[in-house]
Amino acid sequence: MQNQAFIGRQPIVDLQQKIVAYELLFRHSADASVAMISSDLEAGSNVLVNTFSNMDANWLLGDKLAFINIAAPMLQSDFLELLPAKRVVLELIETMESTPELLARIQSLRRLGFRFALDDFDHRPINTDLLPLADYIKVDIRELGLDKTAALVRSLKNCDAKLIAEKVETRTEFKFCKELGFQYFQGYYFAHPETLTAKIINPAHATVLSLLNKVRNNEDVKDIENGFKADVALSFKLLRYINSVGFGLSCEIQSIRHALAILGYQQLYRWLTLLLATAGNDSTPPALMKTAITRGRLTELLGQDYLEKSDRDNLFIVGIFSMLDAMLEMPMEDILEKLYLPEAICDALLTRQGIYGPFLELTIACEDADPGKIEAIAASMAMDPEKVNKAHLESLAWVEQLGIG
Secondary structure, eight states: OTTEEEEEEEEEEOTTOOEEEEEEEEOSSTTOSSOOOSOHHHHHHHHHHIIIIISOHHHHHTTOEEEEEEOHHHHTSGGGGGSOGGGEEEEEOTTOOOOHHHHHHHHHHHHTTOEEEETTOOOOHHHHTTGGGOSEEEEEHHHHOHHHHHHHHHHTTTOOSEEEEESOOSHHHHHHHHHHTOOEEOSTTTOOOEEEEEEOOOHHHHHHHHHHHHHHTTOOHHHHHHHHHTOHHHHHHHHHHHTSGGGOOSSOOOSHHHHHHHHHHHHHHHHHHHHHHHSOTTTSOHHHHHHHHHHHHHHHHHTTTTSOHHHHHHHHHHHHHTTHHHHHTSOHHHHHHHSOOOHHHHHHHHHSOTTTHHHHHHHHHHHTTOHHHHHHHHHHTTOOHHHHHHHHHHHHHHHHHHTOO
């Protein structure tokens, strides 16, 4: 389970029951309904790392705010500065004591743009001092009961913070809390927490995905260069691949900038797909990498007499990316949400349709050594079987030259 990331996500709704935020909860397994937490710091760290590293925050949150439970040790950690302050509400747990150090830290985080919520607030002396710093106050109506909840809300009428009713489980409770003056609501009446899972993509994979998007969007060469410089192993791999016999370059390339100038964006994108297949060798079996790269090369070779140069580059991408779901252990639909690819590539990857689909199907038939299927697909494309065999052998030889696995 150590390479899985689990996040429990429960909506927070407004008076019209529109979702405005999610509380993110740490989960130890995909079917967990409660958290097994050895420490508050571990739980907070897990939610932070899983949400903003291993899962795509836009996929997880859309345009909503993220409420994350924070204990005192977590509040002091450097982790928090990595979060997108405008998207995050730090939820201070009810046992947190308002020391001078804590108050100073909250003030400095507020200056960075973070907002704060007081969780399970009930006017205990240890956290009443935090009231002036709160943007939201969460009240557990199940714990307090409706009478005490009403008294608490009355006592907060001069407070600027917005009130969130927690553990709202019935229509009657929702109506009661609305009439009391709560602006936001959370609880089983609206939705049980759902657990979302993502295969953890190690840093190299995450960096390559980011670079692929930068190149596809024609971002400034300096930004792309900096992306490589942030990952030494990735830079080394790129230069090693470019200087390998498979690329047929006459001069040795010694810098990322030089590599970018020689390759151009289209070619760089193609090699990044190679790197994505080989990033994080500890998590992707060499056989899988080799198969993916062979697919890329074979799909490209099969199309060389049929399609323009730019389309052939796309065939290479289609071939390699057709195995990303196996490599990352994620559904292809989820991967394509993270990669902004042309529609024709997506069609081939998802349904084997469109201009590139038949070439990928033929490649997979070759891989499966299915002579009947190879013959049928080749015939439908008016492709000579000898040409298919030649391309297959060429692709296998090319990948061997790269020295993978």
